[in-house]
Amino acid sequence: MHITTCEMHTCGEQLRIIETGFPNISGETILEKIAYIRENCDDIRKFLMHEPRGHHDMFGTLRVEPDLPNADAAFIFIHNEGYGTMCEHAIIALGRYCVDYNIVEAKEPETLVNIQCPCGLIPTYVSYGNGLSGRLRFQSVPSFVLKMDVNVNVPNIGMITVYISYGGVFYAFVSTDVLGLTVKAGDALKAVEIGQAVMNATKKIVKVEHPENEDLGFLYGTIIYDRTELKSKDLIRQMIVFADRELDRSPCGSGTAAHIALIHAKGLLDGNCQKTFQSIFNDSKFTGKVVKKAKCGNFGPVFEEKSDFLKTCRTTRTRTTT
Incomplete structure (x- = not known):
C-alpha cells in the first residue's frame, strides 16, 4: 500500500x-x-x-x-x-x-x-x-447546551456537576475547583485521566442525542476550565480531553463553539461580546462570539463565528x- x-x-x-x-x-x-x-x-x-x-x-x-x-x-x-x-x-x-x-x-x-x-x-x-x-x-x-447542572458520580473524585454542550460534537464541561486541578500544563497528565473518567461516568447516566441526526449523538470529550476566569475574564484557558485520552494542544475549535453556547446560556455573554480561549501549552488563542440565534430541533442554539489569528x-x- x-x-x-x-x-x-x-x-x-x-x-x-x-x-x-x-x-x-x-x-x-x-x-x-x-x-x-x-x-x-x-x-x-x-x-x-x-x-x-x-x-x-x-x-x-x-x-x-x-x-x-x-x-x-x-x-x-x-x-x-x-x-x-x-x-x-x-x-x-x-x-x-x-x-x-x-x-x-x-x-x-x-x-x-x-x-x-x-x-x-x-x-x-x-x-x-x-x-x-x-x-x-x-x-x-448551530451550537447549543444539551444539559445543565448534571450531577455525576466520578470514581475516586465523587459527585460533581457537569454541563453538556454541543459545538459540532458534544462535550462535558467541568470546573477545575471541583477536580482539584489547575488549568496549567503541569496538570496536563492528571487532566487526561480525570477528563476520561468524567466522560466515562457521564456516558453512563446521560443519553446524548442530537435533535436532527442520531449519528451526531455521542459524547466526544471533556473540557476542564477555571470558573473564576469564566466569570471575570475575557481570556479563558481550557484543557480538552477527547477520544481515548487524547489531549488537544490547541485551544480547541469545537470546544470554543460549545463553550460559547454554554457561556451564552448562563447569561455571561451578551450582544456582540466575545470570549478568547487559550491553549495551556502556548499563547495560541481562538476567539468566539455569538453571530445569531437559530433553531436546531427543539433547541434554540446560537451560531458563533470564530476569528482565529494564528x-x-x-x-x-x-x-x-x-
Missing part, C-alpha cells in the same frame, strides 16, 4: 491529511462513508494513527466527495479511537490547505472555502496576500508502506 499525506498543525495540534492511496469508499452521504470506512477500512485508520507511523495523540482527516451542493471540499476526521464529526483546529488547517493547493482559487484579501464536515457545512474565510495569510475565520454549525505550519512527506 502506498499512501501520501500532507502534515500540518494548528497551534501545535497536528493534522495528517490523507491525500492518495486510500481505497474507494461507498456511501451517498459523508456519514454513510464514515460507516463504510468503519466497517471495511478501519485497519487503515489504525495504521496511520497508531504507533509506529503515528502516536497516541495523532489526528487525521480524509478528503471525500462532498454531498452538499455548495461544498468546495469534504473531509472525514479520524483519531486514535475512531471517527469525529467535527474538528475546528482541522478546519483552520484545511482552509489553508484548500487555498495553498488550489482546491479553491485564492482571492485577495479573503477567500471563501465551504468545507463540509460530518456535522454540516462550515463557511471558512482564509485571508490571503498582504502578509495576512495566517488569519482565518469561520462560522460554526499561523498554521506545514511539511509534506510521502509514506510508503507494505
